[in-house]
Structures are given as C-alpha cells and as structure tokens.
Amino acid sequence: MEKCPHCDGDAMLQSSVGNGECSECHGTGGELDPLEGLAEALSDLPQTCKECGGSGKCQKCGGKGYL
Numbered sequence: 001m002e003k004c005p006h007c008d009g010d011a012m013l014q015s016s017v018g019n020g021e022c023s024e025c026h027g028t029g030g031e032l033d034p035l036e037g038l039a040e041a042l043s044d045l046p047q048t049c050k051e052c053g054g055s056g057k058c059q060k061c062g063g064k065g066y067l
Helices: 034-042
Strands: none
Touching: none
C-alpha cells in the first residue's frame, strides 16, 4: 500500500505523510489562517478548516493515510 501524499507534511521531507490528517489544519479541524479566523470569530461563523470541513481528516484518503 502507498502512503497518501496529500496528508499532513511534505512527502520529500517528512515521514508523517500518510498519517491521515488534513494538511491544511494539521488535524485540528479549525481555521489556522489568523485573518480568516478573526473574521469568522467576529461574525459568529464556525471557525472550521475549509479543506476538511472541520473533520481534521485528509479528504483524499478519507483519513486512512494510504491510497
């Protein structure tokens, strides 16, 4: 089985690729961009990651970590 290259981390630098976590929020499910997070907080919108929808899982492999 091949590790998913879309998970958290860089395929060339980190062995954590294939861990099943979203590479945008690093598995937190929250919005990490400070400006977007502040704008959402001020407007009472949920501060969720746009890539994974707040699940914290890599959407390419469904959180399995492998393709």
